Structure formats: structure tokens, C-alpha cells
Amino acid sequence: MSKFAIEVTGLRKKFGNQVVLNGIDIAVQAGTVYALLGPNGAGKTTLIHILSTLETPDEGSVHVAGYDVIAERNLVKRSISLTGQFAAVDEMLTGEENLRMICRLSGLTAAESRARTDELLKHFDLMSAAKKRVKTYSGGMCRRLDLAISLVTIRPVLFLDEPTTGLDTISRRALWEIILQLKEQGITIFLTTQYLEEADQLADTIAVIADGHVVATGTPEELKSRVGGEVIELYNEKEEMIRAISTTGSIQDIRQTLNDLALQVPHETRVSIRKPSMDDVFLALTTKGTKDIKKTNETKAMASKGSEKAKKLEGSLL
Numbered sequence: 001m002s003k004f005a006i007e008v009t010g011l012r013k014k015f016g017n018q019v020v021l022n023g024i025d026i027a028v029q030a031g032t033v034y035a036l037l038g039p040n041g042a043g044k045t046t047l048i049h050i051l052s053t054l055e056t057p058d059e060g061s062v063h064v065a066g067y068d069v070i071a072e073r074n075l076v077k078r079s080i081s082l083t084g085q086f087a088a089v090d091e092m093l094t095g096e097e098n099l100r101m102i103c104r105l106s107g108l109t110a111a112e113s114r115a116r117t118d119e120l121l122k123h124f125d126l127m128s129a130a131k132k133r134v135k136t137y138s139g140g141m142c143r144r145l146d147l148a149i150s151l152v153t154i155r156p157v158l159f160l161d162e163p164t165t166g167l168d169t170i171s172r173r174a175l176w177e178i179i180l181q182l183k184e185q186g187i188t189i190f191l192t193t194q195y196l197e198e199a200d201q202l203a204d205t206i207a208v209i210a211d212g213h214v215v216a217t218g219t220p221e222e223l224k225s226r227v228g229g230e231v232i233e234l235y236n237e238k239e240e241m242i243r244a245i246s247t248t249g250s251i252q253d254i255r256q257t258l259n260d261l262a263l264q265v266p267h268e269t270r271v272s273i274r275k276p277s278m279d280d281v282f283l284a285l286t287t288k289g290t291k292d293i294k295k296t297n298e299t300k301a302m303a304s305k306g307s308e309k310a311k312k313l314e315g316s317l318l
């Protein structure tokens, strides 16, 4: 495989008259985790479906593991694993039976299937639930089994479409551990997520798509530094955040902002100053966010004049 496990140039896709992907360029280095972020309906699943040969592109060049997704579809299919948004498990079978079935369907002998099933059950912490029907599993167990199934045969590229949606924090973190272990084994992981912290924690590179285009690409740190500055957060007596205001980060700007706020908020209000988070990045880069950030700046300008309208606008940002 070349340096890039996934290479996409000029990808366009529309459904009827709706243009979903309008010239996407992506290059994913082999052995890294690449996270795709975007608002609902931005085309994340469509892109994963094209990369995994479930949909065909209208225009552009798409290579996965060095193979063309149209001309060399079967070679691509043999190079990838995919875990979709909905668990692809048979709920009436046990976890062990599900895994054995997929092992056999993948061409392993009965003995090899037993061994691989045991290995995966152990690795995904499902030994104690192995003989229970999947319909009794929790969401986290189901996701782990789903991931185990997609890893029956180790393939160089793994696609995960919202792997942790709906999981509680502990299950989510357990899955992050597994994903990082897979990366250590040299597998390239391409994932979509709605959780910005997930992208922040896992990804070597993040791409944000909006309106059919990649609007930003970079490491989590690069994207955060692009938003720049510092965010001032105000907390009330109950430790609830009541306002978040972006600043340039300069002493003058922070002092001016705090002076203005001191005139507006109760004296017991507490202040915290932090670096921008992935949430701030996401808001700044997507259409809705651009307006919000603009609103923040307008708000600050008005707030310095003590305007009532400014106070209302600031409130609406939370």
C-alpha cells in the first residue's frame, strides 16, 4: 500500500437533485486514525459508503488501500472492514454463535473459527456473555460484538460510522482503547463521529465537512489553534456556565471584556479562561457556527457599550 491508505480527489455525489458531496479531496496516511466531522446530513455516511464500495461516486477519483473503488471494487472489498451505524448482528444468536458464523462465512475452518472466536471474545471483553443471546446485551456490548465481527479477518483499512453513538462514557472510553490498539497494529481507521471529544482524543487528523466540501483539515491542535484566542466562561453560584465569550487572547482584550462584564453580571459570578475546544472549532467551521462566532464578536462590541440587545444576543449563544 502507498503512504496513503485512502486518496480521494474531486469526489462528487448527488441523490436526485441534491448535491451531497461537491468536490471532496482527502488523503489519509496509512496506520493513522482519521476522523470526519460534520453537521447532520453533511454526507459523512455517504462518503464512508463510497469508500467502502456500497455507493458509487458520480465524479472524481477514489482509491482505498491503493485500489480504485470502481475498477478494482473486489480488491477494495478484500482490503477493508466496515462497522456501520446499526449493529449487523443476529439478536437471536449468542455472541459466540454470531462470531463463529462470520468466521465460517469468511472461509475459516471449524477449528480456526473456534480459535478466532475465542480470541475475539477475550479481546473485546465478551467472554462472560459469550453464551447469552445478543438481544440481552447492552448497547456497549452490542457495539463491541459488532466491531469484533468486522475484525474476524484483519484488513488494512477499517471504517467506523459513528462507532460510539448512544454509548455511555465508560463504554465509549473502552471502545476508544480498542480503536487505539487497532491503530497500534498498523490498521488505518477512518471514522465519523458526532462527539467532538472523540475526534479530539482519537484522531491524528480531523476533517470537517459542510455544504459538500471539506472546510478544514488538520490535527486537533492545528484546528484549535486556527480558532485562536481564549474563551472566557462565566459561572453562577451553582457552578453553572452562564456565558461563553471568545476573545483574541491578548491581555488588553481579556481585560476590556472582563471590565465590561463586571458591570453587567452579579458580583458573585466566577470566571474561567480556557483554550478553544473542538466544540468551538466545530461551531466556527460549520455554517451555523460561523454566524454564532460573528454574533459573539458583534455581541462583544455591543456589550462594551452596555447595550441590552447585546446581553440578549450573548444569552442566545449558550
Ligand SMILES: Nc1ncnc2c1ncn2[C@@H]1O[C@H](COP(=O)(O)OP(=O)(O)OP(=O)(O)O)[C@@H](O)[C@H]1O
Residues within 6 Å of the ligand: 015, 020, 038, 039, 040, 041, 042, 043, 044, 045, 046, 047
Ligand atoms: N440513498 C440515498 N438516497 C437519497 N438521499 C440520500 C441517500 N443517502 C443519503 N441521502 C441524503 O444525503 C444527505 C447526506 O446524508 P448522510 O447520511 O451521508 O449524512 P451524514 O453526514 O452521515 O448525516 P448524520 O450525521 O445525520 O448521520 C442527506 O440529506 C440524506 O437524506
